[in-house]
Amino acid sequence: xxxxxxxxxxxxxxxxxxxxxxxxxxxxxxxxxxxxxxxxxxxxxxxxxxxxxxxxxxxxxxxxxxxxxxxxxxxxxxxxxxxxxxxxxxxxxxxxxxxxxxxxxxxxxxxxxxxxxxxxxxxxxxxxxxxxxxxxxxxxxxxxxxxxxxxxxxxxxxxxxxxxxxxxxxxxxxxxxxxxxxxxxxxxxxxxxxxxxxxxxxxxxxxxxxxxxxxxxxxxxxxxxxxxxxxxxxxxxxxxxxxxxxxxxxxxxxxxxx
Amino acid sequence: xxxxxxxxxxxxxxxxxxxxxxxxxxxxxxxxxxxxxxxxxxxxxxxxxxxxxxxxxxxxxxxxxxxxxxxxxxxxxxxxxxxxxxxxxxxxxxxxxxxxxxxxxxxxxxxxxxxxxxxxxxxxxxxxxxxxxxxxxxxxxxxxxxxxxxxxxxxxxxxxxxxxxxxxxxxxxxxxxxxxxxxxxxxxxxxxxxxxxxxxxxxxxxxxxxxxxxxxxxxxxxxxxxxxxxxxxxxxxxxxxxxxxxxxxxxxxxxxxxxxxxxxxxxxxxxxxxxxxxxxxxxxxxxxxxxxxxxxxxxxxxxxxxxxxxxxxxxxxxxxxxxxxxxxxxxxxxxxxxxxxxxxxxxxxxxxxxxxxxxxxxxxxxxxxxxxxxxxxxxxxxxxxxxxxxxxxxxxxxxxxxxxxxxxxxxxxxxxxxxxxxxxxxxxxxxxxx
Numbered sequence: 001x002x003x004x005x006x007x008x009x010x011x012x013x014x015x016x017x018x019x020x021x022x023x024x025x026x027x028x029x030x031x032x033x034x035x036x037x038x039x040x041x042x043x044x045x046x047x048x049x050x051x052x053x054x055x056x057x058x059x060x061x062x063x064x065x066x067x068x069x070x071x072x073x074x075x076x077x078x079x080x081x082x083x084x085x086x087x088x089x090x091x092x093x094x095x096x097x098x099x100x101x102x103x104x105x106x107x108x109x110x111x112x113x114x115x116x117x118x119x120x121x122x123x124x125x126x127x128x129x130x131x132x133x134x135x136x137x138x139x140x141x142x143x144x145x146x147x148x149x150x151x152x153x154x155x156x157x158x159x160x161x162x163x164x165x166x167x168x169x170x171x172x173x174x175x176x177x178x179x180x181x182x183x184x185x186x187x188x189x190x191x192x193x194x195x196x197x198x199x200x201x202x203x204x205x206x207x208x209x210x211x212x213x214x215x216x217x218x219x220x221x222x223x224x225x226x227x228x229x230x231x232x233x234x235x236x237x238x239x240x241x242x243x244x245x246x247x248x249x250x251x252x253x254x255x256x257x258x
Numbered sequence: 259x260x261x262x263x264x265x266x267x268x269x270x271x272x273x274x275x276x277x278x279x280x281x282x283x284x285x286x287x288x289x290x291x292x293x294x295x296x297x298x299x300x301x302x303x304x305x306x307x308x309x310x311x312x313x314x315x316x317x318x319x320x321x322x323x324x325x326x327x328x329x330x331x332x333x334x335x336x337x338x339x340x341x342x343x344x345x346x347x348x349x350x351x352x353x354x355x356x357x358x359x360x361x362x363x364x365x366x367x368x369x370x371x372x373x374x375x376x377x378x379x380x381x382x383x384x385x386x387x388x389x390x391x392x393x394x395x396x397x398x399x400x401x402x403x404x405x406x407x408x409x410x411x412x413x414x415x416x417x418x419x420x421x422x423x424x425x426x427x428x429x430x431x432x433x434x435x436x437x438x439x440x441x442x443x444x445x446x447x448x449x450x451x452x453x454x455x456x457x458x459x460x461x462x463x464x465x466x467x468x469x470x471x472x473x474x475x476x477x478x479x480x481x482x483x484x485x486x487x488x489x490x491x492x493x494x495x496x497x498x499x500x501x502x503x504x505x506x507x508x509x510x511x512x513x514x515x516x517x518x519x520x521x522x523x524x525x526x527x528x529x530x531x532x533x534x535x536x537x538x539x540x541x542x543x544x545x546x547x548x549x550x551x552x553x554x555x556x557x558x559x560x561x562x563x564x565x566x567x568x569x570x571x572x573x574x575x576x577x578x579x580x581x582x583x584x585x586x587x588x589x590x591x592x593x594x595x596x597x598x599x600x601x602x603x604x605x606x607x608x609x610x611x612x613x614x615x616x617x618x619x620x621x622x623x624x625x626x627x628x629x630x631x632x633x634x635x636x637x638x639x640x641x642x643x644x645x646x647x648x649x650x651x652x653x654x655x656x657x658x659x660x661x662x663x664x665x666x667x668x669x670x671x672x673x674x675x676x677x678x679x680x681x682x683x684x685x686x687x688x689x690x691x692x
Contacts, residue, residue: 052432073434080428089291089425090482099422103433108415135480155433 005029006051006159006190011060013043013050020245021046022214024060028207030158030190033181035201035221037194038211039234044194045081047211048161052078064159074103077155079162082144087136093147094132097122100154122150125180127173141168149177153184160184160191167196178204198225213245267392272501274394275516277402278455279467279493281409285451286468287475287489288413288444291482292424296351297336297445299465300358301452304335306365306461309386310372319383320397328453335361336445362461389460391501391512398457405454409447416443421482459513466517467493474524477531492527496520550660552597553629556606557659558582559618560626564687574607574616627687633659634680634687635670641681643673648681 006028013021021043028034036044049055051062053069064072077100100122101115111119123129126146131139139147149165166174181191182204192209195201201208202225210217210224210233217229289298308331312324335357342353369383385393413420416439423430423440430437452464459467475488500516508515529536562578579594598616601607606622609615618626636655640646646654662670680686 049428052428054428054431073432076432078429078432080426080432084428085426086293090476090480090485091421091425092481095421095482096425099418099426099429100433102418102422103435105418107419107436111418137480151429 005065006192007061007063007066008051009061009063011047011050011062012058013046013055014058014245015046015050015055020213021050021211022245024211024215026209026215026218028190028192028209028218030065031185031188032190032206033185033204034190034192034207034209035195035205036192036209036211037196037198037201037233038216042212042233044211045163048078048163048192048194051161052076054078072159075157076159076161077152077157079148079152079160079165081163082141082148082168087139087144089136091136092132093123093128093134093136093139094119096136096147097150097154100151100156103155118154118156119150122153125153126150127176142170142173145169146173146177149180153180158188158190160189162191162193164194164196166193166200174200198230201225267394268501268505270394270396270399271391271505271512272498274399274402274458275391275497275501275512276494277399277406278458279471279497279516280490281402281406281451282455282464282467283471283489283493284413284486285409285444285447286470287472287482287486288420288424289448290469290472292444295469296354296358296465297339298448298452298468300335300339300354300361301332301449302456302461302464303358303365304361305329305332305449305453305456306386307331307361307368309383310365310368313372313383314368325401325453328456329449331361332449332452333445336449385457385460387461389456389458389463389511389513391458391504391516394458402454402458405450409451412443412447416440420444459516460511463513463517466520470517470520470524471496474520474527477527477534492520492523496523546660548597548600550657552601552604552606553625553660555582555594555597555601556618556622556626557629557633558626560623560630560687563618563623564627564630564685573613574618579616629659631687632662632667634684635667635674635677636662637680637682638674638677638686639670642677651681 008024008026008028011021011024024047036047038044046055050057051069062069064076069076097119098111098115101111101118105111105115120129120132123132126149128143128146128150131143131147136144136147145165145168149162152160152162165177169177178200181193185191185206193205195205202221205221207219208217208221208224209215210229212233216232217224286298289295305328308328309324311331312327313319315327316323318324339350339353339357342348342356343350346353348356369387372383382390419430419435419437419440420443422435423437423444427437430440448468451468455467456464471489471492472485474492475485478488479485496516496519499519501512503515503519504510504512527535530538532538559574562581582594598607598609601622602609606619606625608617608619610617633655636658637651640651640654641648677686
């Protein structure tokens with residue numbers, strides 16, 4: 001079991017003034033849809049970023065199928081939050097999705113015809129094929145999310161880590177995108193999604209990881225989405241934990257400056 | 259005779275400036291999009307200590323060692339800026355300010371002490387501050403030819419990775435693209451560009467060559483490929499114009515005239531570029547205002563007939579027009595004379611010269627009805643869905659009615675469940691009564 005899952009072991013992350021994560025321990029089963037839920041500032045994005053090695057880990061480790069992120073990058077797609085980029089950037093929808101092919105293509109190589117076909121297919125899956133040539137500055141928020149999702153799909157990897165792919169998306173689009181994710185899951189992909197809507201998670205996801213600075217529950221949605229667990233996750237403010245986390249990050253800054 | 263005397267110099271200066279403009283515009287395109295516009299300025303100022311130290315060591319004013327020393331100095335400055343902004347709370351712009359000035363200060367100190375040392379060879383070292391294109395020699399052109407080719411080649415080779423890196427750094431890191439290599443290349447190319455160009459245009463004007471072409475080009479296009487090409491074209495044009503001005507008209511320093519030409523092109527782009535230029539945007543606004551006013555007239559026409567059972571091509575009497583102008587006058591909206599002609603042209607009104615009256619056409623009524631409908635739908639939406647007070651909804655709807663799209667109209671209908679009346683008790687007209 002150890003080698004066919006994502007194993008997060010005693011993961012502690014302390015990153016500038018961003019949320020702190022404390023001793024996260026869990027196994028995320030492969031080939032399933034897992035939602036990451038928790039209140040604002042609970043550290044959901046921080047968890048994804050530290051799993052991707054984008055921010056430093058204070059202690060603990062994350063293993064994908066028993067291996068570290070750096071040896072697994074080609075097998076993992078990361079979809080950042082929509083707000084993390086400048087949508088006034090002068091490129092077209094097609095070009096953004098093509099970025100999903102770059103790591104497979106390697107340096108110096110131009111996209112081949114097969115890559116163009118894949119991009120087209122991914123855009124079709126998220127119902128954006130009509131917008132392929134549109135400049136990204138002229139997209140709505142929901143369309144931006146779909147472009148990002150198409151880019152992640154174009155990477156064609158085994159693992160997908162998606163940070164709030166449904167924020168700013170209307171209900172109909174959410175259903176479309178969820179269907180795409182389910183289809184991918186049925187094709188053997190492992191998908192982790194940061195989500196805000198507990199109701200939708202209960203309906204559409206296999207597992208949920210409940211998070212508020214520490215893990216409050218992890219398991220199949222039927223087992224873990226209980227009133228008690230949700231109360232644990234969303235209820236208390238955990239003021240002490242967040243204050244101590246803040247102190248810790250200040251301490252770390254001091255040492256870093258020296 | 260004069261032409262014969264000037265021609266070779268002019269040729270070298272012109273080719274040098276064109277090459278420099280091309281490479282600056284090319285690397286500038288990515289530097290500016292990466293929101294590092296001031297990095298070029300920082301490097302330009304920071305190379306001075308390197309130049310002075312190399313001169314102190316070798317006693318030469320040109321040469322490879324000088325360029326390498328200048329590059330190292332610029333590199334140290336950029337790394338320091340990055341270190342400060344990453345490890346302290348000081349933001350990038352502030353740390354650029356700090357480092358840029360201190361390096362330039364040290365450079366000036368060194369330069370002054372060199373000048374006072376009485377070294378006979380030192381005169382001319384100040385070309386690195388103000389630039390001296392007129393003194394370009396074939397060797398300089400050869401150097402620029404090399405740097406320009408290197409910059410264009412590397413940008414072409416790593417093009418897709420550079421774009422991915424600039425657009426979405428987290429994605430690029432996460433997908434295993436060698437982002438450190440890309441970041442290194444971009445900085446190195448920037449430094450190569452600055453160091454090779456600084457004796458032509460000088461410390462202060464170097465930044466303009468990097469920042470201005472792409473800033474102007476952004477007004478013309480939203481496609482990176484086009485922005486890149488247009489930047490380079492703008493760079494070349496201003497090099498030609500600038501050198502021409504400097505040689506034949508003003509006899510001013512070439513760097514200054516190039517930057518003036520560049521900035522003129524920037525303002526021309528800002529004003530006259532289609533779609534994104536200031537004039538194009540003003541024209542669009544004006545158009546929208548006119549459309550709004552004409553739609554208001556049609557709306558009033560519809561209001562004056564909506565309670566009649568007989569909706570056949572009603573005429574508009576002079577008293578009606580006076581009434582319209584009275585209703586709308588305090589908002590200064592209805593100017594019958596100005597708009598009626600245009601409305602006739604568009605087929606919303608017709609005019610009978612015999613009876614000296616206006617008629618609203620079917621299309622005119624339909625348009626007036628649609629505006630009325632959108633107005634009342636929006637009022638209903640504000641009141642029922644957003645719990646606005648009833649005295650707040652009318653004015654808001656007056657502007658929204660002109661911009662709602664058919665898709666939004668449909669969404670409003672659905673969410674309001676096809677309402678029959680607006681908050682004031684007026685009927686919301688159904689679609690397409692004709």
